[in-house]
Amino acid sequence: MKERSPALLQTESLGIQFGGLRAVDNVGLRVGVGEVVGLIGPNGAGKTTCFNMITGVYKPTSGSISLSGERIDGLHMIDVNHRGVARTFQNIRLFRKMTVLDNVRVALHRQVDYGLMSSLLRLPSFRRAEAGLQRRALELLSVFGLADRSQDLAGDLPYGDQRKLEIVRALATSPKLLLLDEPAAGMNPQETENLTHLISRLRQEFGVSILLIEHDMSLVMKICEHIYVLDYGREIAQGEPNAIQNNQQVIKAYLGEA
Amino acid sequence: MDTVLRIINELGPTIYSSLELIGIYVILALSLNMINGMAGMFSIGHAGFWAVGAYSAAAVTVHGPAALGGPALLLLSIVAAMIAAGAAGFILAVPCLRLTGDYLAIVTLGFSIIIVTLLYNFEYMGAATGVSTPILASKGFIWFMVLLTLIVYYRLQYSSLGRTIQALREDEIAAQSVGLNRVRLKTTVFVIGAAMAGLAGALYASSQTYLSPAGFEFDKSIKLLTMVVLGGLGSITGVAVAAILLTLLPEVLRLFSLDAYQMLVFSAMLLLMVLMRPQGLMGRFEVWDLPILRRYWRPGGAESKA
Secondary structure, eight states: OOOOOOEEEEEEEEEEEETTEEEEEEEOOEEETTOEEEEEOSTTSSHHHHHHHHTTSSOOSEEEEEETTEEOTTOOHHHHHHTTEEEOOSSOOOOTTSBHHHHHHHHTGGGOOOOHHHHHHTOHHHHHHHHHHHHHHHHHHHHTTOGGGTTSBGGGSOHHHHHHHHHHHHHTTOOSEEEEESTTTTOOHHHHHHHHHHHHHHHHHHOOEEEEEOSOHHHHHHHOSEEEEEETTEEEEEEOHHHHHTOHHHHHHHHOOO | OHHHHHHHHHHHHHHHHTHHHHHHHHHHHHHHHIIIIISOOOOSOTHHHHHHHHHHHHHHHHHSOGGGOHHHHHHHHHHHHHHHHHHHHHHHHHHHTTOOHHHHHHHHHHHHHHHHHHHHTOGGGTGGGOEEOOOOOOHHHHHHHHHHHHHHHHHHHTSHHHHHHHHHHHOHHHHHHTTOOHHHHHHHHHHHHHHHHHHHHHHHHTTSSEEOGGGGSHHHHHHHHHHHHHHOTTOHHHHHHHHHHHHHHHHHHHHTTOGGGHHHHHHHHHHHHHHHOTTOSSTTOOGGGSHHHHTTOOTTSSOOOO
16 A cells, blocks of 8 residues: 555544434544545445534534644534635535626635725725736636636536536635535536546645545546545445445445445 | 595605605615625614714704804714714624624614613703704705715625625625624624614704604514515615615505504515515525626626626
């Protein structure tokens, strides 16, 4: 087995209980610096719940989550993002009635260095910062081929482009760790191919580490260095793509008993 | 024919004599629009902030140092009104931000009722009898403040604050996932909206000869809400136009000797509006969204040429 890079994200015996339901139990994920890691499993296995715990939407009822060695479990979503974690959503959550450009500019808000007075008086600092935001937003959009749609409403984009815009929006917050929740859902094979290529580029150009949930195995097997498999909230396997593909337990979880 | 001529003759003077009130209502409606339309917080006790502003201003102009002279006293009263209403907004924002929808509406309603009840018992400012106030603000000054309010609103809307608060209104989870601080943003907008209502209060106090708590009862909050809904939640131009029309409406009805039916017309309009055009006259549309203007007018200041 290949040596893995030092841990950026590490969860230890992570679990959450909703009433009598143990949705996630004793999960230990690890994303190394610069790695692309896959999180797979049948529907309802608890993958998105893991994302929600890591990003602070849910508070885990057991275990810990650390980012570069610092505990982030129990932090508010806002603080988790400020620490360098950004995400996309399974059921796309764009600001639909805002333009594509504004979706990205909103996410660039921490780059805004002018105050209320400056925006009221439209001081040079306001104009300079706004021009900077604009430039940066268009730069990010053009990586995903969305720059020429910058003035369209986000809700008017085709489905595949909406997924891409969510990634751009997440990237705009300059994360160290990017969580992608089914980025290829609803895409045709051509689009998925294109997305696979983009995700590999992200790692090189933006230096982000990626944890992704995906059902499209061609994508997962192509770009993930390490894969975790969940079933009924428990981790049933982990390892390199080849090993996972031939793991009897994984095959059983997906296809049922033969 | 005679009636028509009479009305045309009298409409001009009627509008002219209502100019102060129209201006004040434009500011009020905009300030409520900021809270309801821009930030998406459903507040139905907005007259409370107006009352706080008006009475704080009157405290300055009535009991303050008359030696300062009219203009200085007026400015001082505006500052006092905006600070007082803004502070009230801040105090209210803290519990309110934990609430949404109906609950938020009830808290704001309770706030306005408490304010009016306090004023009814506030001997220093005349209690239920009210207080006579000096007229310090001219029509020109009021409309200058209207213009200033419009500019401030417009510039806030097309700045980072306006963008981020809109994102928060559209999807709170997504907005927080990119690190937007919900509490800070909503508090900021709530306080600015309240302070703006305070400004309208100060102008009201200095353009009327008399203030009484009865003028700030619940019906006034509803009137403001009607303006915002009629104009289109969130639309600056729509709400300003609606405020002008709805302030003039009772005056026009009076010309037809129909003023007894005022509430009937009001309610019918609101019903028709909600049934036939729930997004309001303008929706979220603005004058500067017209294609002709769009080519020359870029609200963002630095927007692209796309």
